[in-house]
Amino acid sequence: MKCDGIGLTLLNAGELPETVIRLAAQNTQGIAAEDGMLTLVRGGKAFRCADTPEGYELLSAIAEGKNGQNTEDKELLTLLSGEMPLTAEEAKRFGFDKNTPVCVIALETGAGERRKPYPALRELIPMEKEDRLLTLRDGRTVLIKRSEDEAEAAEFALALTGTVEDETGIRLKAGISNCCKDPGRLPEAFREALSALRIGSIFRLPAPVYLYREQVLERLLSEIPEETRTRFRKSLIRGNVRMTLNEETLNTAEAFFKSDLNLSDTARQLFIHRNTLLYRLEKIRKETGLDLRKFNDAVAFKILILLPD
Numbered sequence: 648m649k650c651d652g653i654g655l656t657l658l659n660a661g662e663l664p665e666t667v668i669r670l671a672a673q674n675t676q677g678i679a680a681e682d683g684m685l686t687l688v689r690g691g692k693a694f695r696c697a698d699t700p701e702g703y704e705l706l707s708a709i710a711e712g713k714n715g716q717n718t719e720d721k722e723l724l725t726l727l728s729g730e731m732p733l734t735a736e737e738a739k740r741f742g743f744d745k746n747t748p749v750c751v752i753a754l755e756t757g758a759g760e761r762r763k764p765y766p767a768l769r770e771l772i773p774m775e776k777e778d779r780l781l782t783l784r785d786g787r788t789v790l791i792k793r794s795e796d797e798a799e800a801a802e803f804a805l806a807l808t809g810t811v812e813d814e815t816g817i818r819l820k821a822g823i824s825n826c827c828k829d830p831g832r833l834p835e836a837f838r839e840a841l842s843a844l845r846i847g848s849i850f851r852l853p854a855p856v857y858l859y860r861e862q863v864l865e866r867l868l869s870e871i872p873e874e875t876r877t878r879f880r881k882s883l884i885r886g887n888v889r890m891t892l893n894e895e896t897l898n899t900a901e902a903f904f905k906s907d908l909n910l911s912d913t914a915r916q917l918f919i920h921r922n923t924l925l926y927r928l929e930k931i932r933k934e935t936g937l938d939l940r941k942f943n944d945a946v947a948f949k950i951l952i953l954l955p956d
Contacts, residue, residue, distance in 0.1 A: 655702075660693045660708070668877075678706050692758055704778045720781050727781075727789075727837040738830030743791075745779050750800035751824040751833070752934050753840035756817060764788050767815045772807065787844075789837065796826050797858055803851040820844060821856045853901075876954050892934055897952070901928045903939055904949060910940075 654691065655948040660668065663686060670679035671688040679686045680698050687694040687706040696702040699803075723741055726733045743749065756764055765782040772780060777789040794800040812818050822843030824836035839859040846865045847857035866878070892900075899917065903924075904910040914924045926940050937944040 655694060655696045658695065660688050660691050662690070663693055673704055678703070687904055695936070697766075701886060717792040720779070722839075723779065724781055724789075727834050729834045733831055733834055734752065734786065738833065741779070742777050745828060745830065747793055747916060748795055748826055748828045749777065749791050750794040750797060750826050751836040751840040752792055752800060752804050753787060753822040753837075753844050754790065754804075754819050755844055756788045756819060760817060762815075764811065764817055766817055767811055768807075771810055771814060787841075789840065791833070794826060797823055797860055800826070801856050801858055808855045818825055819855065820847060822847065823856065823858050865950070865953060868950065878953060880954055886948075892931065895926055896930060899924065900931060900939060900952070904927070904945065908940065908942070908945060 667679045667681055667686050668688060670681060671677045671686060679688070683698050685696055685698045685706055696704060696706065704815045707949050719741075724736060731784060738744065754764060754768065756762065763782070763786045765780075765788050768788055768790070769780060769923075770824045772778075774780065775793050777791075777793045779787045781791075783789065792800060792803065794803070798824050808819045808821055811853060815938065816846060822840045822845075824843070825864075826838035827836040829834055843857040843859040843862060846869060847854075847863045850864070850865045850870060869880075899913075902917055903913045906916060917924065931948070932938045937948045939945045939948055
């Protein structure tokens with residue numbers, strides 16, 4: 648990075664006036680502007696240069712670099728966000744081409760977690776040549792990962808979230824885009840990964856890994872106005888289904904759906920007798936009026952469970 652004409656200097660932060668330290672603390676990047684000078688404070692050190700657009704750009708780049716985000720990553724994020732079109736030439740400059748299928752994996756911490764995952768992910772992710780790890784301003788992290796299909800990306804994300812929790816105690820959720828073979832689709836894949844995270848949180852989906860392609864029903868329901876959802880819920884059943892049925896019964900219903908309404912497969916997966924499963928399904932029918940062995944009733948029940956209260 649060129650510093651000609653900017654006059655960048657490095658000194659101890661203790662040599663700075665208290666007003667500069669205070670101004671730097673008020674800026675998210677730690678940059679203070681005073682008396683024609685810009686100052687970037689980082690720990691016990693400080694970078695100083697002339698208060699010019701070029702100087703501010705330089706200090707901003709240094710600040711981002713300290714957080715693992717370089718200027719090239721910032722440019723790529725601008726392209727992914729759709730602020731500028733991603734041409735084939737631009738994609739190739741960042742290492743993406745039609746011979747390299749990728750998935751975008753968006754990662755965020757669970758509720759109550761204040762630590763940012765980027766430093767741990769940078770250390771733990773086995774990066775390949777085409778992979779890119781980017782951090783967003785809100786603390787979320789995006790990994791562009793070479794992957795042949797969504798299932799492979801999901802398997803990787805599941806192993807990664809488990810490793811991060813074991814090594815650092817940080818619990819992560821991952822949203823995975825559709826596989827992207829056209830570099831021009833990267834911005835769309837970027838939005839899909841973030842959407843998968845958002846949909847997973849709205850509908851309280853249980854898995855730590857959410858695939859955009861599997862959220863067809865959830866995405867459709869999210870487009871329905873809240874008033875309409877509430878009216879629809881009341882037309883099907885009174886009260887809160889999650890309050891009416893216990894966790895065991897709800898887990899049974901979910902297993903029944905995953906087994907494509909197959910009684911034998913569901914009983915085997917839950918390690919229960921077929922008659923026990925029939926008893927639980929009958930309990931659901933009595934509480935809700937919906938017989939999950941019938942396709943239409945099963946669809947209605949699934950929607951009821953998904954709809955936010």
